[in-house]
Amino acid sequence: MTLDRELLEILACPKCKGEIHLNTAEDGLICDTCRLLYEIRDDIPIMLIDEATEIKD
């Protein structure tokens, strides 16, 4: 896992441009506002709205 905290600060949710954070498994980035999970594949975050997964409660 090479995404450090500082690098997270320069990423935003592509939909709402708000803050995102690492999930507990550290294999994805979560936007709490949009309830979307952006997968990280081979150290590259897939920051595409179309490919994000909806988070269900």
Next chain:
Amino acid sequence: MTEKSGWQLCGDGPEAYETYIVPAFSGAWAADLVNRADLRNGDRILDVGCGTGIVSRYALKEMGGSGRITGMDVNETVLEKAREICPPNGSAIEWRHGDVSDMPFPDDNFDVVFCQQGLQYFSDRPRALNEINRVLVDQGRFVFSVWRPLAYFPFYRVLHHALEQYVNMEAAAQLASAFTLGDSTQLRDLLENASFKEIDIRLTIKQMRYSPFEDFLVGGFLASPFAHDILALGASKREEMFRVIKKSISNYIDDHGLAAPMEALVVSAST
């Protein structure tokens, strides 16, 4: 997928791009683009439509490790190649899979945005330019290049004609899509409408150079989005097409291989 409609590379395309297109011309144009930006220590840089990462790599060389470089592309296969050449671990370049229409960055996040030969492919150019403006700081610089119209490219004009004749109209149209934003009035309007200032458009002429020509022709096709169509032609038709192309471009082949001019508008603008 809204970012690019034309030259999407897949399969071995990114490898062929690095082997043939980068040494023939893309590397030289990237170096020129980075020079135009007059980078300063600590600049935060975004390379939009980074492809296999040639502009990001030149920027890294220029910055000597100071600053921060992010390469973003909508195409996963080119990013895999970029990552292979410059792994995120230990390199100052971060690779991001993203779409220029909805960029995954906060406002005011970069000092410089580069885009080499990308803007013409963006399906919604005004939206892309607004996004680029949004992620740039105040007084940030947007430095990019777009090819002039196809008429200024002897080599690609010949190729375009051959694709129409031997392959199909879709492949010819895909090639032509690279040359659709070479009008400086149109460019200036687009930039002004996205609130860019200090717009400076420079007509730049360079040469594509590769030896031997035959290798470049085959490699260039492999790096193209219509590689499959060329392979599907069958050997004899393909060889006939290659012969016709070589004959038609012979005025631009010397003892050192292909030497054909190419023209681009290299543009800088500030926020």
